[in-house]
Amino acid sequence: MDFLNITFPVSGVETNILIPPLIAMVISFFTSMAGVSGAFLLLPFQMSVLNYTSLSVTGTNHVYNVVAIPSGVYRYIKEGRMAWPLTWVVIAGTLPGVFIGYYIRVYYLPDPVTFKFFVGCVLLFIGAKILKELFFQKKNPRTEHSNNTQNIRFDKQTEISNISFSIKKVEYEFWGETFSFSTIAMFILALIVGIIGGAYGIGGGAIIAPFCVAFFHLPVYTIAGAALMGTFITSFAGAIFFSIMALLGNVSAMPDWPLGILFGTGGFVGMYFGAKLQRFVPQRFIKFIIAILISFLSFTYIYQYIR
16 A cells, blocks of 8 residues: 555655545544534644654644535534624634634744644643533533434524624524524634634634533524534635745744645545534533544643743
């Protein structure tokens, strides 16, 4: 099978051409159900398994999101579960944040060991939030419904409807109930997430989705599409920005577009089926598996830094 091995000139990564899309497909299949692209798991894979630790790995992760996410977003739009006001608020906050994140990544976290420590802290935070929601947070009947529902029939009653938007509050109906959140609070959260996501190369969906459930008490079925759409827009901006800055000669951080597209191809397939089959998988199970995995990775990276 040596004829399938390929070396990517930008990153210097040498791997079997089938490995990136297969890994991305499996990861994105599960993570897309929670509104997460899976980029936060692909980054450790690239750094630890493919030994891709240069600055451009962040931009490459953005490229993966750009290619992979549209299929998942399409499924959520088709099923009427795209909360557009939430999407626009998330984009408004994360988009400027991703540019700030770029400068943090390039000028303050250029060393691979230091960046791994940063990655570990981000992953630890995400894992702790998910575990707290699952086991220690007081159950909310509305979000609990989204965790336990299986084989749910998505008809007109389960589409998002009666949306109202103002500078103070956003409201919408789902499952015959009204959900709302503060527009300003969501914008501030999205800005912070955008900064972290811009430096990490994940777009921010992996962080903002647990926050929407834990603090704003929004059902997973309505935030998944918005989180993915926000990640897509910010990642598109991040990939272009990284490329332009590299062409200008400021920093050698050009994304490895062929490798990112290869990852994205697998992610495209995984996200489509993940979004389509989300209703048949218990959300508590998916969140638990993700939380355990990213917590393990976070402890590994933090240990590498402090040992």
